Amino acid sequence: xxxxxxxxxxxxxxxxxxxxxxxxxxxxxxxxxxxxxxxxxxxxxxxxxxxxxxxxxxxxxxxxxxxxxxxxxxxxxxxxxxxxxxxxxxxxxxxxxxxxxxxxxxxxxxxxxxxxxxxxxxxxxxxxxxxxxxxxxxxxxxxxxxxxxxxxxxxxxxxxxxxxxxxxxxxxxxxxxxxxxxxxxxxxxxxxxxxxxxxxxxxxxxxxxxxxxxxxxxxxxxxxxxxxxxxxxxxxxxxxxxxxxxxxxx
Numbered sequence: 633x634x635x636x637x638x639x640x641x642x643x644x645x646x647x648x649x650x651x652x653x654x655x656x657x658x659x660x661x662x663x664x665x666x667x668x669x670x671x672x673x674x675x676x677x678x679x680x681x682x683x684x685x686x687x688x689x690x691x692x693x694x695x696x697x698x699x700x701x702x703x704x705x706x707x708x709x710x711x712x713x714x715x716x717x718x719x720x721x722x723x724x725x726x727x728x729x730x731x732x733x734x735x736x737x738x739x740x741x742x743x744x745x746x747x748x749x750x751x752x753x754x755x756x757x758x759x760x761x762x763x764x765x766x767x768x769x770x771x772x773x774x775x776x777x778x779x780x781x782x783x784x785x786x787x788x789x790x791x792x793x794x795x796x797x798x799x800x801x802x803x804x805x806x807x808x809x810x811x812x813x814x815x816x817x818x819x820x821x822x823x824x825x826x827x828x829x830x831x832x833x834x835x836x837x838x839x840x841x842x843x844x845x846x847x848x849x850x851x852x853x854x855x856x857x858x859x860x861x862x863x864x865x866x867x868x869x870x871x872x873x874x875x876x877x878x879x880x881x882x
Contacts, residue, residue: 634662636698640677642708647778647791649676662700669694672706678781680773680789682721683709691720712809715772715788722787726770729813731804734762734775739797740804745824746869747805748815752824759783774804798876805880816873817851817860825855835859 638658640648650658660671668687669679685692686705698704715726730750733741741753752771759777763785766773773789775781781789790807794800805811818827830852836844838859847861860866 634700636660636702639705644677644708647677668696673782678778680781683707693720711807730771732766732771732773736776737774737792740800742821743801745819745821748818802880820853823856825853827851828854
């Protein structure tokens with residue numbers, strides 16, 4: 633019979649559009665010549681969600697062309713995922729950890745920036761633009777849209793499982809092992825620019841009277857010029873960060 637057996641490990645089977653007929657095994661007829669990447673995505677699983685492929689017990693890549701009676705295991709990535717190290721499926725690693733955020737997880741952008749993570753986000757951009765930004769700027773694309781992650785331009789991406797923004801943030805921290813990279817309040821929450829120390833005398837004309845009176849430590853975004861100071865809002869964010877990190881692994 634011109635068919636192969638596909639075994640989806642972890643939670644990958646939950647993404648299948650065709651339910652497995654026996655446990656995690658899927659019998660797939662080879663009606664056409666197609667790469668294993670195309671076959672996996674035809675069944676509903678984006679290539680970004682695959683961490684490794686085993687063809688008859690041997691590691692293979694996305695370009696592999698299955699033949700009848702193959703048994704192929706599709707494994708999810710194992711956290712913490714290091715996007716800066718090459719793998720068989722992704723031989724060209726990212727130069728640094730950086731993200732692009734889709735509109736359906738838009739609230740992740742300021743939360744990641746709050747932790748000092750490089751995170752691109754713009755309103756009202758289409759899928760083609762998001763995929764291009766992810767590729768050209770070498771960013772991990774975060775979304776809840778499986779179709780977006782199936783675009784060929786997207787090399788690094790993650791289908792966000794959690795629904796509430798704080799849980800989404802914890803998910804990303806743990807999945808990519810971000811704790812050692814966290815530098816709170818080092819990026820602009822609005823535009824993602826880096827924050828620089830600002831002399832009070834240089835920005836005094838932009839401060840409200842009470843802010844000028846009670847605060848002496850300021851930082852300014854190097855891109856959009858927004859000014860930040862350690863007011864009550866800073867304390868609330870620090871408490872939020874502490875609560876989120878307390879629930880993530882070391």
